[in-house]
Amino acid sequence: MTAPDPLDRQLLDRFQRDFPLDPRPYARIAERLGCGEAEVLDRLARLTDSGAIGRIGVTLRPNTVGASTLAALDVPPGRLEAVAAAVSAVEEVNHNYQREGSPNLWFVVTAPTRPRLDAALERIAAETGLPVLDLPMEAGYHLDLGFALWDR
Amino acid sequence: MGSMRADGAVADPAAADPAIDDPAVDAGRLLHRLRRGLPLVERPYAAIAGELGIGEQDVLRALAHLIEAGAVGRFGVIVDHQALGYTANAMVVWDVPAERIDEAGRRIAACGGVSLCYRRTPRPPVWPYALYTMIHGRSRDEVAGRVQRIAARCGLEEADRRILFTVRRFKQTAGCYGRTEGGGQR
Numbered sequence: 132m133t134a135p136d137p138l139d140r141q142l143l144d145r146f147q148r149d150f151p152l153d154p155r156p157y158a159r160i161a162e163r164l165g166c167g168e169a170e171v172l173d174r175l176a177r178l179t180d181s182g183a184i185g186r187i188g189v190t191l192r193p194n195t196v197g198a199s200t201l202a203a204l205d206v207p208p209g210r211l212e213a214v215a216a217a218v219s220a221v222e223e224v225n226h227n228y229q230r231e232g233s234p235n236l237w238f239v240v241t242a243p244t245r246p247r248l249d250a251a252l253e254r255i256a257a258e259t260g261l262p263v264l265d266l267p268m269e270a271g272y273h274l275d276l277g278f279a280l281w282d283r
Numbered sequence: 284m285g286s287m288r289a290d291g292a293v294a295d296p297a298a299a300d301p302a303i304d305d306p307a308v309d310a311g312r313l314l315h316r317l318r319r320g321l322p323l324v325e326r327p328y329a330a331i332a333g334e335l336g337i338g339e340q341d342v343l344r345a346l347a348h349l350i351e352a353g354a355v356g357r358f359g360v361i362v363d364h365q366a367l368g369y370t371a372n373a374m375v376v377w378d379v380p381a382e383r384i385d386e387a388g389r390r391i392a393a394c395g396g397v398s399l400c401y402r403r404t405p406r407p408p409v410w411p412y413a414l415y416t417m418i419h420g421r422s423r424d425e426v427a428g429r430v431q432r433i434a435a436r437c438g439l440e441e442a443d444r445r446i447l448f449t450v451r452r453f454k455q456t457a458g459c460y461g462r463t464e465g466g467g468q469r
Binding site: 135142143146147148149150152153154155156157158168172175176179181182183184185186187188189190191192201203215216218219224225226227228229230231232234235237238264265266267268269270271272273 | 314317318320321323324325328329339354356357358361362363374385391398399400402403404405410445449450451453454
C-alpha cells in the first residue's frame, strides 16, 4: 500500500475502539477529523482495499460467547504444509500460524460449546496423529484493545 | 456479565449472558453479522438492520448493550498489522511463579505496544508457560528490545521466557460460534 498520510493514520489509530454508535458514524468521525463524510468513506474503502483494514467490526471477548482455546502441535518439518492444511480445513479453527521453535503450529479454536470444541481437538489429533496441546484462557489482563500504531 | 473484574481477570464465563432483554434482536445473529464488518455506507446500522429485518435503533441499542455487557471486547477499525509494516509479530510466553502471574500480567498490560496479555492453563513439563503477550514490531530487533524493556520494568528478568516469532499465517478468520446467517446452529 502507499504510505498512510496523516488523515489515514488518524483513521487507523483513533477508531480501533469506541467506534461511534450513531446512525451516521462516518459523519461523526468526519466531524472529529475536520473533513467530510464522503472523504472518510472513500479513505476507509481505500484502506480496506489495500489490506490495511481487515474490517470495521467486533472482536468477541473469549469465553463470553461460546468456548475458545489456543492449541499447538509440534509438527515434523516435512509434514508442516500438510498438517497446517488439515488444521485450517477444520471449521472451528479461526487462526492458524506457524511460529518459530517447538511447538511450531499454533491455532485458535472456537465453538459454541466446550464439548464441541473438544470434539474438534480430538478430530485434529486423530487426523494428524499428533498430541494436541490445549491451552485454555484463564484470565485476561489486556484483550485485543487495539494499540497506537504511530503515537508511541 | 462477562465484564473485566477489578483484578483484571475475566469474570466467570458461566455468568456471562450476552442475551438481550429485547425480543426484537437475536444477539447471536447480530454478532455474527457484525463480525463480518460494518458496510461503508452513510447509514451502516440501518443497512444491517434491513438485512436482519429489525430497526436501526434496535441494532444500535443491542450493540451498545453487548459492549457494556462485555461480550464485545472491541468495536472499531480492525487493522492488519502485517499490511501496515508490522512484519515482526511474536507471541512471548513467560514462566512466572503462579502467585506472581496476575501481578505480572497487570504490569505488562500497562506497558505500551502489547496487543494481548493473558493467562492460560500451563501444561508442565511439556509447556510450563502460563503468561502470554502478543507484541508487534517493524523488525525482530524492535520486538526483542521491547521484550527486554518489559522484563526490566515488570521485574521479570529472572523469568524463563520464549519469543515465538510468527513465520507464516495459514488462516485468519472470524471465530466460529455456531451461528449461521439464519440464526440457527451449524
